[in-house]
Amino acid sequence: MKCDLCDKEAVVHLTQVVNGEMKEVHLCEEHAVAQGIDINSPISITDILMGLSGPQKNIAHELSLACPRCGMAREEFRKTGRLGCPDCYKTFMAELTMAIKAMHHSGQHLGKIPSREGAQTRVKSKVARLQKELEAAIAREDFEKAAKLRDQIKKCREENVKDDEGGKS
Amino acid sequence: MTLDGFLKRHGGWLEAGPEEGPVISSRIRLARNLRETTFPGWASKEVRNRVWSEVLLAFDGVEDSKSFLRWRMDELSALDRELLFERHLISRELAERQTGSGVFVNEDECRAVMVNEEDHIRLQSLQPGLNLQKAWDIADELDNALEKSLSYAFSSKLGYLTACPSNVGTGLRASVMLHLPGLVLTEEIKPVINAVSKIGLAVRGLWGEGSEASGHMFQISNQITLGKPEAEIIAHLEQIVLEVIEHEKNARLRLMGKQEIRVHDHVGRAYGILANAALMTTGEALDLLSALRLGVDLGLLPNMVRREIDQLFIRIHPAHLQKEAGAALSPEERDIKRAQLIRKFLDGK
Numbered sequence: 001m002k003c004d005l006c007d008k009e010a011v012v013h014l015t016q017v018v019n020g021e022m023k024e025v026h027l028c029e030e031h032a033v034a035q036g037i038d039i040n041s042p043i044s045i046t047d048i049l050m051g052l053s054g055p056q057k058n059i060a061h062e063l064s065l066a067c068p069r070c071g072m073a074r075e076e077f078r079k080t081g082r083l084g085c086p087d088c089y090k091t092f093m094a095e096l097t098m099a100i101k102a103m104h105h106s107g108q109h110l111g112k113i114p115s116r117e118g119a120q121t122r123v124k125s126k127v128a129r130l131q132k133e134l135e136a137a138i139a140r141e142d143f144e145k146a147a148k149l150r151d152q153i154k155k156c157r158e159e160n161v162k163d164d165e166g167g168k169s
Numbered sequence: 170m171t172l173d174g175f176l177k178r179h180g181g182w183l184e185a186g187p188e189e190g191p192v193i194s195s196r197i198r199l200a201r202n203l204r205e206t207t208f209p210g211w212a213s214k215e216v217r218n219r220v221w222s223e224v225l226l227a228f229d230g231v232e233d234s235k236s237f238l239r240w241r242m243d244e245l246s247a248l249d250r251e252l253l254f255e256r257h258l259i260s261r262e263l264a265e266r267q268t269g270s271g272v273f274v275n276e277d278e279c280r281a282v283m284v285n286e287e288d289h290i291r292l293q294s295l296q297p298g299l300n301l302q303k304a305w306d307i308a309d310e311l312d313n314a315l316e317k318s319l320s321y322a323f324s325s326k327l328g329y330l331t332a333c334p335s336n337v338g339t340g341l342r343a344s345v346m347l348h349l350p351g352l353v354l355t356e357e358i359k360p361v362i363n364a365v366s367k368i369g370l371a372v373r374g375l376w377g378e379g380s381e382a383s384g385h386m387f388q389i390s391n392q393i394t395l396g397k398p399e400a401e402i403i404a405h406l407e408q409i410v411l412e413v414i415e416h417e418k419n420a421r422l423r424l425m426g427k428q429e430i431r432v433h434d435h436v437g438r439a440y441g442i443l444a445n446a447a448l449m450t451t452g453e454a455l456d457l458l459s460a461l462r463l464g465v466d467l468g469l470l471p472n473m474v475r476r477e478i479d480q481l482f483i484r485i486h487p488a489h490l491q492k493e494a495g496a497a498l499s500p501e502e503r504d505i506k507r508a509q510l511i512r513k514f515l516d517g518k
């Protein structure tokens with residue numbers, strides 16, 4: 001892939017959020033250094049997202065927003081890239097969702113679940129995992145596998161509904 | 170046991186392990202936070218103290234909780250904090266924090282739980298050599314034990330919620346500490362670092378950055394923590410580390426094939442300086458010990474054992490030297506002590 005600014009091979013590939021839009025940036029070694037990016041040190045993606053994102057006019061009216069639990073203001077969070085409490089994820093959901101997607105190329109947890117979490121969380125997570133497998137199966141045109149996965153997902157969801165009703169009674 | 174007890178021993182993660190030539194150790198770190206509780210960097214002293222107490226109580230659920238030692242940062246001297254940092258048991262960030270911050274370390278130093286670092290809990294498991302799976306199993310078990318009494322901040326969508334969104338999801342940072350003198354000497358380290366960085370992994374020098382890393386020690390770790398199961402993150406890292414090891418081994422073979430006399434010269438000169446110098450800075454010592462370690466791997470120093478050199482890599486650091494001397498030392502006094510320590514080690518060979 002070529003550098004965005006010249007014809008040399010790009011060695012740095014970044015995802016930036018500019019004015020609320022995700023943008024891929026590809027730079028050669030020279031231009032990366034010129035932009036102040038140290039190509040030898042692993043770049044903190046958060047710093048890039050928070051630092052280079054510039055004035056985000058479209059969400060400027062929300063700047064006064066603060067987390068109801070911990071009081072962290074949006075300004076503060078944008079300055080440090082660190083959240084104030086777990087509830088900040090809800091408060092700053094709009095910009096976090098995009099930043100998290102850019103960092104992890106995903107928005108759905110597929111790992112360990114604390115044993116305290118209820119059966120519903122487990123089912124949700126299982127469905128998310130199967131969904132990912134389903135997409136992969138369709139991508140490689142393995143429709144037999146895809147059909148099986150689709151049925152599994154359906155079954156999971158039905159059982160979940162039953163569990164829910166059972167829980168309420 | 171007191172902190173001084175550490176000086177007479179080495180961490181269990183410095184024992185022999187798989188792929189121990191180029192690999193020093195494998196580490197799993199898990200970030201966890203308590204539900205509805207302000208993160209340490211934004212919390213009041215009261216909240217931070219409460220978090221410390223909650224974790225302390227949670228250790229009752231850990232089967233061998235008695236084998237854990239614990240220290241709060243505000244009751245340790247700067248030198249003691251530095252000692253824990255030099256032994257890879259706490260981060261620089263924790264060493265600089267005060268109220269409510271501290272660490273639990275089990276006796277063989279293979280497990281450590283930092284409290285009130287960037288997150289409420291940073292749990293680490295260290296294993297010698299390339300052994301991420303075992304490190305994971307141990308971390309997972311400790312995590313389960315603590316979770317019996319702690320309520321973690323968790324969302325079914327974003328997983329474990331962390332102070333920095335770059336850790337959200339699994340909260341997992343898996344890393345392998347590697348000694349790569351072959352790639353440095355053949356000047357192939359830069360392309361390897363660039364290639365590894367491009368596939369979503371981070372490479373950093375253990376002491377110093379990039380290809381300038383002192384002691385030719387590097388750490389490779391995952392960056393992505395969300396959207397993949399832990400097993401997948403670990404397997405991917407392990408696969409890439411195995412490829413880097415292969416490159417390192419090939420570089421060493423090439424060095425010994427075409428430039429054997431240069432390698433002898435490199436190792437011999439390092440030995441000569443280490444055996445005779447009267448003043449030695451940390452940086453110089455790390456680089457020369459790296460040459461010695463390479464010499465051992467290549468069979469050029471039959472009387473030496475790799476693990477002894479690995480221990481020296483830690484013992485030559487400033488806080489270790491000063492604890493061993495039992496006094497604060499000026500930089501020059503440290504350079505003298507460091508040179509003495511190494512000469513004494515080589516005398517016995």
Ligand SMILES: [Zn+2]
Pocket residue numbers: 003004005006007008027028029030031
């Ligand atoms: Zn360019």
Ligand SMILES: [Zn+2]
Pocket residue numbers: 067068069070071072083084085086087088089091
């Ligand atoms: Zn908050």
